[in-house]
Amino acid sequence: MKSQLKILVFFMFLVITGVVFPYYTRWLFGTEVDVMTDKIKFWYAISPETAPLEKVAFPYENIRAAVFVKYDGNQLTSGIVFNLYPPIPGGVVSREESDEGIPFETRIRWDNQEPVKVKFFQPVLSKMILFDRKITIEIVNKLMKHNTLIVELDWLLWGVKHFKFSLDGSKDAISQVLRKIKK
Template sequence: MKRNVIVIFISILTLLAQLVLAQNTWTTTNRKDPMTEKITWYALSPSVSPIEKMSFPYEKTQASIVVARQGKEEWVYISFNVRPNIVGGSIVDGYEVITTRIKWDNSQPVYAKFLTQFGSKLLLFENTMEIIQKILLHRKLIVELDWYGQGLVHFEFSLEGAANAITQIRRK
């Protein structure tokens, strides 16, 4: 009896560990456009909250990095569960352009540009190929955003498992 309880306990711990790991790794998925029949593949980072606590109405804000591929075209963006309320951007050709600091691993911060449309939950990296190459080479990315009413907030994304997920969508 005691042995059975120990085996069950170890099995439950193993299952819980697998669930935690599954939530903390990059995943892949796809979507078929019903109009064109084209399939877009996605590599998604785990969702993260900002390092700093944000107040209402942003206290439950989460973000993920997404690398998308359709045919030979690729793009990378940050996807939020709420519309990001970023200040300091400028309007160019109908898009808001946001220039902000990002940091790869423990290197010095550099500036990056994002594009977004009004009302969108996505921030598209401007220089896709360079960003994807850096995602493949690094372990961590921190993005700084000047969020309305919150000040500077930082999102830290794990890039562990990104290379495998990106390789998977490139093979499709």
């Protein structure tokens, strides 16, 4: 009885803290289906989850992220999805008010190459950040070509954090998404 209570408390903790995030070791291909129409809303490829390389203070100590590529029948997008709403980014490149989100610039690194600056966009009230649409095709091609991606995020109040993503299996999973564009 006591062990069952401990298990129940543990699962309640996972649900309340948002720690529940799919665990896998290679990139996956999948679809999101509209429950009401049974029609596919989008196709996606997603990396295994990763934690930041540095410790993060409360309430983000359990934050995890995954890189994704998505095609909704009209537009190809790529970005990073988090299990929690991420903090506000530093490096904001536009001070203009936007109802859509926050554009910001940060560094990324492919394998052992030199870091490069790229633009991201964080939609309002979203658990994801998106690569700038102008570089989506370039990013998708690099995701398929390289072995690792490190993303540096300068979060206001939480400081600079790095996420290192495995790209093992990305070529196969992303290729399945790209085949949907050609149909």
